[in-house]
Amino acid sequence: MWTVKYKPKRLAEVADQAEAKEKLLKWFEKWKPGRKAALLYGPPGNGKTCTVEALAAEKGLDLLETNASDVRSESKIERFLGRGVREASLLGTRGKIILIDEIDGMEASADRGGARAILRIIRESAFPVVLTANDPWDRSLYEVRGLCELIEFRKVPIRDAVKRLEYICGREGIKADPKVLHALAEKNQGDLRGAILDLETIAQGRKQVTLEDLEVLGKREKEADIFAALRGVFKSHSALSAKHAVSSVDMDPSEIFLWIEQNLANEYEKPEDLARAYEALAKADVFRSRIIHRQNWRMLAYMVDLMTAGVSQAKKEAYRKFTRYQRPEKLSFYSKTMRTRARVNQVLRRIASRLHCSTRKVKTEFLPYLFFLMKREEGFTGRLASALNLSEDELEMLSSFYR
Ligand SMILES: Nc1ncnc2c1ncn2[C@@H]1O[C@H](COP(=O)(O)OP(=O)(O)O)[C@@H](O)[C@H]1O
């Protein structure tokens, strides 16, 4: 991924954020145990995490990274502090920076434990602690804020974003219309990660990008929506909000179904939760096939309820963790094979009309027999092809598709 490939390796490479970098360096030079932590805040994708990484690299320090939900319980904090956070080693020559990323990811009231853990780490760490957050004014961070020096990361201005995109294009050997890069920066509103992701979507593997290529990006937006919807289904406790979560996604319900199915097992961990959730999905799937086969759209409401509210209610308790959601494998498979499937269906329909039966019957009853003969009898494929008014290639394609 280009966001990783072009992650800044030194502070100077971090676009914009001059003031923030200066403040951070000053804070770092002055830091002693007992001093305040640094809280880097600002909207997503503007360089908070990568600046800390660049600082550590530049100063030759180890970066010890965790996130708030990994240190929630008392025993987890102990384990974390035990990883050499509490005391500076007399032997180890390399220092450390402790990074606790995205601390506002904790749910406010539920995560009192998270805030407490962070406070302890700040107080007891023998090394400088850096925190990041999108919204430092979140109520749950009230106490933490008191122990921090606040450093703002602003939206990356369009000019700086464009420069970074230009640099990447140069390194990738891509000729890009300046208007395209400008449009990408504008669209992402100071989110450089988003702009780089967009650029990669439209430019990867190509030598040139033009304004028309921007159209592809609609698709990525849809996927951002579905990620939010999946979180809504998996994390929520109310059946109603699970249902609402998917209602604004501009995607076919059966496609949403695939997304939920693909990601369920990464989100839920307890076997009982998984069993109940799969039960709900299986029932949703029954309705799905009834809708398709009988064109009975009234069933759609049941399908959607089962796959959203049903899956959401299947868990005893939401999993407080970050899950990286994936695009359904089936979907990629379908889109890869779409052209072939269209041709296969055409051939099937041709055979069905010659044999006066349904395509389903052709598939289940005739094809296995015909393939058998095609393999065994010299010249059979040719005769069959002319009898069905098809080419031999078409028959070969059919048999390799079903092999
Ligand atoms: N100011 C920036 N300068 C250069 N690259 C950036 C900048 N901001 C974001 N990026 C790109 O986006 C990726 C994600 O940035 P990150 O620092 O994780 O953002 P966040 O502010 O959300 O922590 C980086 O790996 C880098 O490729």
Ligand SMILES: [Mg+2]
């Ligand atoms: Mg980050």
